[in-house]
Amino acid sequence: MSFRMAEEPKGVPLADLSLQQLGELQKNCEQELTFFQESFNALKGLLSRNEKSVSALDDVKVATTGHTALIPLSESLYIRAELSDPSKHMVEIGTGYFVELEREKAKAIFDRKKEHISKQIETVEGILKEKRRTRAYISDAFQTKVQAQLATMNTHCSHLQRFDFRSLEEFRDVKLVVGSEVGTAICTIGNTKVMAAVSAQIAEPSSMRPNKGVINIDVDLSPMANVSNEHDRLGSKGMELIRLLELIIRDSRCIDVESLCIRAGSEIWKVRVDVRILDEDGSLLDCACLAAITALQHFKRPNVSLEAHHTLIYSEYEKAPVPLNIYHMPICTTIGLLDKGQMVVIDPTEKEAACLDGSIVVACNKRREVCALHQSTNLVLTTKQIERCVKLAMARAEALTAVVSSIIKEDRQERSAFKRPDGFAITTPSLILTTGTAASRQIKAPVTKREPESPQRSLYQPSVIINENPLSVGSVKQEEVDEDELLAEQLTTIQNSVGQVAVTDNQSTVMSNRKREVEEVNNLLEGLDDSEEDEEIQTMILGPSEPGENTKMVVEEEAAPMGLVKRKKKK
Template sequence: MKETPLSNCERDFLLTAIREKKRLDGRQTYDYRKIKVMFGTDFGCCFVELGKTRVMAQVSCELVAPKENRPNEGMMFFNIELSPMASPAFEQGRQSELSVKLNRQLERCLRNSKCIDTESLCVVSGEKVWQIRVDVHTLNHEGNLMDAASIAAIAALCHFRRPDVGIHGDEVTVYSAEERDPIPLSVYHMPISVSFAFFQQGTYLLVDPSEREERVMDGLLIIAMNKHREICSIQSSGGIMLLKEQVMRCSKIASVKVSEITELITRALENDNTARKGGGRCGFAESMPQERITALKKEETSVEMPDATERANDIVLETEVPLQTSQSPVVLLPGMGQVGQGLENSWGIAEDEQDEEEDVNSDEDKETMMEAADKQQAQPTQRDVVEISDSEEDEVVILQPETPVKVHKNTSSRSHQKGPVASKKRPKK
């Protein structure tokens, strides 16, 4: 699966933030992310957290035949596995360019720097030597895998214990941990790599780049150094031209960071050794209940608020009582009704008073209507004469109250007269 490329807006935003000396996680230019070093239950198992980047290193050993040109020295092998669990861009069972690059850099940092006494790994000259194998597994990829891998590998080598052996003539006996205490490796120094990302052809510099910063960088400089300020290896990638002053500046920054990381690894080894001697829980037994390995926990900052209740009560007491405001008048439109109790009409009259007033008005209206009806009955009524014509028979019907009906022949087609139409009847023949 190919890695999802960054959009132009994201790229411009990251470069603008770097020019303004700002980083997305709030770090300064030369700040490292928070580093955690933990050890497993078995010797030689180490977990390293560099921010959200997680790496596990496991050291193992076996007896093999030595090389012909170096019969008195043991051997060391390194293997870095980029698992799809760490990033969707990594493929299972296929070496990518990144994995080959990390593997070679780790070999230069640890094996070529002679940090381990390989002669102490010889059991029988020319016949049996110890072969040390370091497997590094990436658990989560959030940038700067090289630094996390180097820290995990050297910490695992310092934590590892090989079995003790006994030689009786031509026979070599390997003792278990119950029979004899395992023997630690002879570690001369601890080389640790520090990565520097360059942007805009070396104009801007960042230490410990994150995953998004690695996508927009122009070049990368990796310096492997120990606490004695001895450079073990140096590698530049990206095709940028660096000045001598820039390389010297990076080496000075790396010396400070390596001293801090070495002290952190030493302190972690001492704590693990103390816990094992005291019979306390260590490794997975101590890490699993705290979810330090199985889950990414969000860092929380505790806030002390002892007087929060008292301050809240004081604020409530000091607050003034709000004034009671009357409801706004509701103007009723024609065809609308008012529902609810305790509501007031548009003139501020209560509902009960309004009902009483409506009853009084209705009584008065009834009396007025009755008086008007009596007056109309007392006066004689005059009705208009209605003349209706029939177009088919050319007949006109004239209706007049209390008079017989008369039929007249009309030669005209129709005649109209204003007035209300009472009825229309066809005369009998």
């Protein structure tokens, strides 16, 4: 009897994959590596908690009944209580499920947990090593394929062509817009888009700098900017971006931090710059730096006045806000390097950056001062190569400084003329706000025949009756009834109804009146005194002989009350 062994899964050789496929594979490997690293850290935390539980069992072992201890109600809330039975413990056997066990059984459960978690940690640790090895293989294959493609290319400047048909030393278009609220700006370089917002609040200064304000920079890498970004997680790229922005803006001393002091040693202005990455397609640092600098130029802090024991903060309607004291504007320029720095690629896109040997970032101002210099790789550059990059960055800084100054000047002129700026509304294209005419949609149903029903006439029936069949399109028939005939029939019906109601009302009224009059006459006759009156009063009530005739009352004397007729008879 023979068994056929299952075939082992065959992998795809990395050399057979294209450059784009290798890039996607590298991103997937990075995401898997991040997931397993987080799982490894979580298991380490569980193991630490389990060890703390075992040590807590040993501490309670010497306790007696009535012993006072701190009992946890939550992870950070404890109360003081007395132990009723130190030999029994509440042990968590699941998420939110606890069981009361003896000390020996509880310790056995913790030992089993420790063994299980340790095995899981070993498994995940092995997976991490394998994933790191795979990432290294993919990265080497990616770099090898890039170098192979570059080697087959003619590297002369006249033969190279970029994806967007720019020359090697040509920048992309820059769009810069300030918001209707002070301290907000959006910068767009090609497809890269960054928004910056500046805010300020009063805080206490540090003991080392009691008379200087504080400038903090925060970066948010939105997942919609790049699929590799995670919400509320910066990663190495985000941390590098924050450090470079702090180096360019804060450490270059472009802002007068001493002017942000309110009271030396007690109150200062704490300025915060929030940078949000909306879209990412190369030159991310250039776009973020330009947006942050424009937002700082556009920002105005509230005006304050110092009193003896307090500080008054005025609104913009009471006193005009105060702009920041900015000495210069550092502008960032990213320059890609090819062929060991012999070729430069100005303002590379994300796809172009993947094919570069490295890049250099130069931050300078219009006064031709270099504020920061950063190189992304360990590529060795000569002095001439660095000077060439610095010259390109200086020309770029002069042009963008003029753009920022003109935008801020126009915004202040509009605000001084009491005109509210359009703000970010001008960045929304009209195609998004308007849509084309929608095509008409008709539902066609099969034509069916329907016999017209005789209309039921009522008191409030309309004078025109229309018989419609909504299912038969184009076959609607309208039958009009003569209005005069219907009107005559309605009047006759109303008249008959009114006559019947009137007769019924008259009959009921006559009967009730006769009964009431008879009762009144009897009451009057009973009250008369026969001894005082010699005359006999005869009361006669005249009424209709038939119930259908109208009742008439004849009164011979006007003084006779209640329609009574009095006749005197001789004794």
